[in-house]
Amino acid sequence: MLTGSTSECLLETEFTMEMTPVKSKFELDSLEAFLRTEDNMQSMVECLNNLITASHLAKRVSAALRIILSDDFLIQCAWLDDGSRINLKRYVNLQNLLRLIAKPGEHSLGRLKFENILKSQIDKAQNSMIHCRTIQESDSEFTVHSSSSSTNISETNPSNPEFCPVNTKEEFDRLEEFLSSDINMQSMARRINRLMSAQDAANRFTEALHIVVSDGFLNQCGWVSESKCLTRTGLQSYVNFQNLLQLLAEDSRHTLRKADLEKWIKTEIKQVKDRIRSNCLKKSVNM
Known part of the structure; x- marks a missing residue:
């Protein structure tokens, strides 16, 4: 809610306004x-x-x-x-x-x-x-563990698997490596597919994207990386990640072109950035 006092809800400036979402x-x-x-x-x-x-x-x-x-x-x-x-x-x-x-x-x-x-x-x-809570599933799940010298894939306890979205580039890189195996790709697709409810390809894509990566991380991404922005992750180079999203969007019933996938990723990134910006503008409005 735009806040200031009970009767003042707007901070009126020519350039900026903040909206803090209702929480109670x-x-x-x-x-x-x-x-x-x-x-x-x-x-x-x-x-x-x-x-x-x-x-x-x-x-x-x-x-x-x-x-x-x-x-x-x-x-x-x-x-x-x-x-x-x-x-x-x-x-x-x-x-x-x-x-x-x-x-x-x-x-x-x-x-x-x-x-x-x-x-x-x-x-x-x-x-x-x-998506971030414990999910009871009947089959074994996999997690990616990293050390300074190696990256290992191991089975987790199937009675207590968790699926939390990627929050960092390091986690994203490990996911991309994990998905290089077709077995891992199919396992991940089955696991995420159980969490999805959308039917058409566009909504299935959007749902899958937000299950796999957090809004906080997506806000740091672009379709291509830019030399002037060293912290921006270019999703174009993560081919296995794209293949996972395409696999989930199509779900054996739909056909998704690469051009559509690129367009939808760009759209989702923009919407996330806009949403985060709308919630994180001048904090003085709450004072």
Whole structure:
């Protein structure tokens, strides 16, 4: 939530605005109250429009929701109250804000489509949290261990495997080496495939990418590395990683061209950078 005080939600400067995502029911209630006035609603719409680059209605709603609400809070929510979660349906002003973001100046998004987008984003937030928890599986999993002199692949306890996304270039390099074996590639694909729920190739690709690498690491990446930016990891050179994503996206039912894969990777990198930037601008707004 854009914060300053209970009644001041915006830091107005010509160049920068910060939005800190809602992390509690109290903050969501405060935001709902803040949005009751037309001036506050329009100020929030203007701020969010400056942060969102997507043009498709559904993608604009999804981007806005993930900027406004943190994933940690979103997993505590539901569209309808089930007695244990926060009922988003009762937050009418929040819904109106999201509709205005979908198509500025209009409330044109159909009710059912709007509800489905919110439900989908709640599910995605919950799934993303599951990826880093212990996952019970019946078959053996593999992990990559590194020392100063060698890199070894060993079996982990199949009753207690974990899958956490790559967070560093060192881990990413080890993953690329691990995937050079076809057996390891197939094992990793099976393992990740169990965590995925998307059906079409584009959404399967996006889901797989965010399972394999963290947003924090993706923010340090580009499609190609640049000599002027020594810390930027160029994903173009990680062929095994690309093959894994293509294998998961196609899933024996879809065909994914290399040109599409490159385009989607660039799009996801940009969206992650935009999202992180929107959450990490001037911290003084919270003071």
